[in-house]
Amino acid sequence: MSEKRVRIRSAEKMKEMMTLYYMTAKMAEQEKSPKIAWITSGGPVEILHAAGVIPIYPENHAAMCGTVRMADRLCGVAEDRGYSRDLCSYARSDIGSILSGESPIGGSPKPDFLVCCNNICGTVTKWYQALQRMFNVPLIFIDAPYQYEADRPEALAYMKAQLEEMIQTVGEITGKPIKPDTLTETLLRSEEAVQLWRDIQDLLRHRPAPMNSFDTFIHLAPIVTLRGTPECIDYYKELKAEMEERVRDGVAAVPGEQFRLGWDNLAIWYKVKFLADKFAEHHAALVVSTYTENFCYQAPDRREDDLLWTMAANYLGGYINHGLDYRERELTEMAENFHLDGFVMHSNRSCRAYSFGQYELAQSLERKRGIPTLMIEADQSDTRAWSDEQVATRIDAFMESLAARRVAV
């Protein structure tokens, strides 16, 4: 077994693919064709791909601002305009970027219309209304009612009706109605990509895990932006083959893997490397995260003869549009399937929809399953909520307690 962490080859291809995607979007902005839509990460992007519209994700842009540590300054710009510091740092930094023109990639290409789905949080509702005022473009809003237990049929019917309306509206905006066959093909391609992403994450059940959650955070980009396109499938096929090869050859994401941990909540973009190094120092691999699992969510209520119903179910659901009982079940399953020694919970100042109830979940994981949890207080992209020393001490102490448990057994 090699002692150093081995780079993932496919990462290069992803970089090329994502660059090409941005370049294409930039060209479209200049040439005013095809149309560009800004969309939330949990939005039904297949409809845009089927209509030939280029989707742009303000959340991805904000994550980039976080990664290059530009977010604090951009958040400051938004705060100067009266946006509260208690708002989501993605919203603040993206709005700050629009207001100041500063961006790590020269700004996102301007939207011709907006698509907002509130299945990820309530903040996006207001955020996209602000964008609508700034750009003066149409806003398509998809309301996904919160589900406490099993998805309610009336909520599914409501979602389906909204998706039908969106298909109609997008056709009107582009001037070309979306062909049913094209939409079907796009949805099937999306399902295929989602399944590949599922398979890749399941490969992390293997000991040692061939990939780390910190890698999966990065490799999330295509499934978020390009699901429904052939390139997305090609990419995940390649990544899957590489991971299967690693499993075969015994290549570990964290050499000398001794502990396996889960991760809850968004990545801390400006500290991905710090955290990866810190956990690797303790021979701990993060092998599953609720965050990346969100993007391979496949609803239980599927109808083979009604793709739109299935689509409605997929977009209604997902981890953070569900109540605590659901979340507890998910976490427990992850702990069992991925042979976890513990769970790391990022209590994320920005994301209340995600962070609420974490203490409750932590206590029930501990009480019912004997799985200890570590709480890290931080923010997805605003570094002002972070302290190196405090987090390092928490991680060290947590890993010391896991090691002591093991000795005692």
Place this chain on the structure above:
Amino acid sequence: MSGVLLFAGVDVGSATTKAVLVDVKGRVVAHTVIPSGGKLAAAATVVLERVLGEARVTMENVAALVSTGYGRESVSGRTKAVTEITCHARGAHTLNPAVRSVIDIGGQDSKAIALDERGGVRRFEMNDKCAAGTGRFLEVMARTLQVGLDEIGPLALSAESPARISSTCTVFAESEVISLLAQDESIPSILAGLCTAIAQRVNSLAARVGMMPEVMMTGGVAKNVGVVRGLEQAVGLPLITPEEPQIVGALGAALIARDLGARRQDATA
């Protein structure tokens, strides 16, 4: 004392640096507390010299040294660095094996730890970046009120009723204290109010961890009887305070050093 085999624990905290020497049986041979000052590595060197001097031994007698605390990585000559959470748990368990919960309030952080029956860490919580609920909070208030740190506890206990301090933010609480002074509120009742505020703040960490008896309070603030009483009320359990609450972390570190030393001797035997 030449030829004697000892084990050292050095706890470099934000306010004070502590050292403890134990012998092969884990008995405390000497201990020292000094202010940390600005240079953590220097403080570690000085505290070690002092404690060795007190025991009349040299580094040659020290078979293993474990460093802990905020500056644990800046201690030269360490066998290993271990976090203060593990060390406080170990120290508290050794002082009283019935202890299942530890509340530690140090200079810049406070923590609540749940222990298993062997003194291992079951769960822990630490304060966030803010200095509320730490020794630093009390230092700022003592300065504002022009009373000595040691006087806070007894004065607070002498108050008829505590003043209401609504904010636990150090900065806001300070301005609240100033306005209470302007309203002629007595210093003891202001101090009692501050002790209650800090106790309630730290109790939220304790509640998240879940406090089981026996509960031990460690760290410099355990010397403040006002905070101890406040915490007992908030937690709803009596608190055990060791004779030297400041050195519990360093004691735990020294005991871990002893384990390491013993293991090493086993390996060479």
